[in-house]
Amino acid sequence: MKLRNTMSGELEELVPVVPGKIGIYVCGVTPYDSAHVGHAMSLIVYDVLVRYLRWRGLEVTYVSNYTDVDDKLIDRGAMLGVDPLELANQNIAQWEDEQTRLGLMKPDVRPRVTQEIGPIIAMTQEIVDHGYGYVTPSGDVYYRVRAKADYGKLSHRNIEDLRTGTRFEPGEEKEFPLDFALWKSAKPGEPAWDSPWGKGRPGWHIECSAMSRTYLYSAEGGERFDIHGGGLDLIFPHHENEIAQAEAAAHGEGQVFARLWMHNGMVQRDGEKMSKSIGNVVSAADALERWSPDAIRLYVLNSHYRAATNLTDEAMAAATAAVRRLANALEVRGSATAASTIDVADTRARFVEAMENDLGAPQALAVLFELARTINRARDAGEDVRDAQAMLRELAGVLGLALSRDVTVQLTGQEMRVEAGTLGVEITHQEAIARLVAERTEARASKNWARADEIRDELDALGVMVEDTPQGPVVRPRR
RNA sequence: GGCCUCGUAGCCAAGUGGCAAGGCAGAGGUCUGCAAAACCUUCACCACGGGUUCGAUUCCCGUCGAGGCCUCCA
Numbered sequence: 064m065k066l067r068n069t070m071s072g073e074l075e076e077l078v079p080v081v082p083g084k085i086g087i088y089v090c091g092v093t094p095y096d097s098a099h100v101g102h103a104m105s106l107i108v109y110d111v112l113v114r115y116l117r118w119r120g121l122e123v124t125y126v127s128n129y130t131d132v133d134d135k136l137i138d139r140g141a142m143l144g145v146d147p148l149e150l151a152n153q154n155i156a157q158w159e160d161e162q163t164r165l166g167l168m169k170p171d172v173r174p175r176v177t178q179e180i181g182p183i184i185a186m187t188q189e190i191v192d193h194g195y196g197y198v199t200p201s202g203d204v205y206y207r208v209r210a211k212a213d214y215g216k217l218s219h220r221n222i223e224d225l226r227t228g229t230r231f232e233p234g235e236e237k238e239f240p241l242d243f244a245l246w247k248s249a250k251p252g253e254p255a256w257d258s259p260w261g262k263g264r265p266g267w268h269i270e271c272s273a274m275s276r277t278y279l280y281s282a283e284g285g286e287r288f289d290i291h292g293g294g295l296d297l298i299f300p301h302h303e304n305e306i307a308q309a310e311a312a313a314h315g316e317g318q319v320f321a322r323l324w325m326h327n328g329m330v331q332r333d334g335e336k337m338s339k340s341i342g343n344v345v346s347a348a349d350a351l352e353r354w355s356p357d358a359i360r361l362y363v364l365n366s367h368y369r370a371a372t373n374l375t376d377e378a379m380a381a382a383t384a385a386v387r388r389l390a391n392a393l394e395v396r397g398s399a400t401a402a403s404t405i406d407v408a409d410t411r412a413r414f415v416e417a418m419e420n421d422l423g424a425p426q427a428l429a430v431l432f433e434l435a436r437t438i439n440r441a442r443d444a445g446e447d448v449r450d451a452q453a454m455l456r457e458l459a460g461v462l463g464l465a466l467s468r469d470v471t472v473q474l475t476g477q478e479m480r481v482e483a484g485t486l487g488v489e490i491t492h493q494e495a496i497a498r499l500v501a502e503r504t505e506a507r508a509s510k511n512w513a514r515a516d517e518i519r520d521e522l523d524a525l526g527v528m529v530e531d532t533p534q535g536p537v538v539r540p541r542r
Numbered sequence: 543g544g545c546c547u548c549g550u551a552g553c554c555a556a557g558u559g560g561c562a563a564g565g566c567a568g569a570g571g572u573c574u575g576c577a578a579a580a581c582c583u584u585c586a587c588c589a590c591g592g593g594u595u596c597g598a599u600u601c602c603c604g605u606c607g608a609g610g611c612c613u614c615c616a
Contacts, residue, residue: 072546089616090616093615098616099616105616108616133614135614218545218546220546221545224545293616295546296610296611296614298611299545299611300611301615326616328548328610329609329615331608334608336609361565365555365556365564366554366556369547370548371610373554375553375554377553377567378554378555379554380566381553381565381566382554384565384566388565388566392580394579426556426563428564429564436580439579440581440582442580515575516575516576519576529578530577530579531576537578537579
């Protein structure tokens with residue numbers, strides 16, 4: 064598989080550090096507020112990467128963190144009058160619930176800064192010991208940017224470029240404006256932990272260097288792991304600094320740490336940046352309320368992960384309809400009278416080819432749509448499409464699309480299939496619906512079309528539509 | 543100001559130096575009691591101006607426009 068490496072800017076073959084295994088670290092959120100669709104997009108991208116690699120037989124260790132103590136959390140906590148650590152807990156709990164609803168796999172490890180203080184202090188000490196960090200009289204510890212000749216290699220900047228516009232803030236004890244905090248001494252009332260430099264807390268970037276080391280370095284792999292991912296906006300300074308810290312701790316100038324850096328593009332809303340000030344931020348909760356998990360995922364996968372995507376209501380409606388199209392191709396209708404002529408191996412090969420090329424989910428999706436059309440056509444021709452449907456379900460599953468999650472309900476003695484999952488809508492009034500559907504079936508049998516149509520309107524009022532198939536009526540949530 | 547992306551049909555969005563994927567929407571048709579679903583047909587002068595080339599949407603330069611980073615950000 065080839066992936067675009069931000070470090071080199073080139074497509075690079077993914078060669079596992081340890082054969083057969085892949086270690087991935089993805090930067091998660093700082094939970095000072097609810098998560099939004101941008102966070103969802105990011106995790107969907109890496110979720111699909113992990114699913115794909117596992118499907119291809121690799122043993123993947125997937126780590127994604129929470130930065131649960133940080134300036135913004137402290138500020139927000141103070142504003143709301145709540146304990147910042149408690150605020151983080153609440154937002155993490157909400158976000159984890161949303162992640163589950165979005166169909167995101169749980170990472171193998173979800174480390175939190177507050178639970179990794181020991182390893183963070185240890186790494187900070189190593190950086191200081193190796194001459195890349197220094198301690199100030201107030202008990203802050205800074206990273207000495209100028210100590211590292213290749214600082215800026217990820218974001219392709221040099222220290223002179225970066226220095227433009229920076230200056231010392233009053234009261235800072237830095238040697239150089241670009242130096243960044245590894246450890247911050249505690250102010251009164253702030254969350255704090257004991258350290259060799261007094262009470263304090265970790266700086267922003269150190270946690271990821273320390274936690275990826277804890278969970279992804281291995282005896283065979285040494286001081287490196289395979290993939291580090293996150294949003295494009297994290298390239299500088301966050302990821303640049305992670306590299307600097309990890310390499311300083313490892314006492315190396317050559318590239319160690321993550322072998323391949325992946326960055327996903329940003330989600331825009333109606334062509335504009337999502338921002339609090341514009342008031343156009345779509346929260347994960349908003350998104351889950353309006354659109355199905357599959358529609359959100361399909362929307363994300365429809366564009367390449369590195370590109371910025373433009374979230375519009377129309378695009379989401381299109382994604383919703385597109386999900387339905389795939390789900391419809393999985394329905395069993397009629398009985399087959401002929402063997403299948405569909406080449407599922409070819410479909411699978413084209414899917415793999417698309418995914419191998421820098422996670423080409425848009426093209427992989429196109430392969431699925433083509434398969435759906437082929438299935439529908441073959442089904443109409445009376446072919447046995449079960450193998451093709453199984454392939455469609457399998458490949459959609461690799462992308463994390465659940466497609467239909469049909470439930471069959473047995474009510475008033477009549478079996479009726481109710482498809483709910485594809486639209487993420489709960490079906491209510493099941494008994495009334497079942498009764499009306501049964502009555503409509505009778506009306507249709509006696510060619511009482513007026514009554515049949517009237518019942519359709521009544522069902523519409525209950526939020527569902529009824530579709531007649533050779534196997535009987537199917538009830539779906541109304542669009 | 544510096545670094546870096548991107549500008550493709552009504553909308554979302556792939557992609558390639560040699561007649562432009564896919565989805566949604568639209569139009570016509572088949573099927574259906576009617577619908578729905580499905581199938582068939584149809585729908586693009588690839589921002590603009592130069593250049594390189596036998597040939598560019600694809601490479602290079604410029605213009606305009608959008609976005610990211612340079613301070614917190616998925």
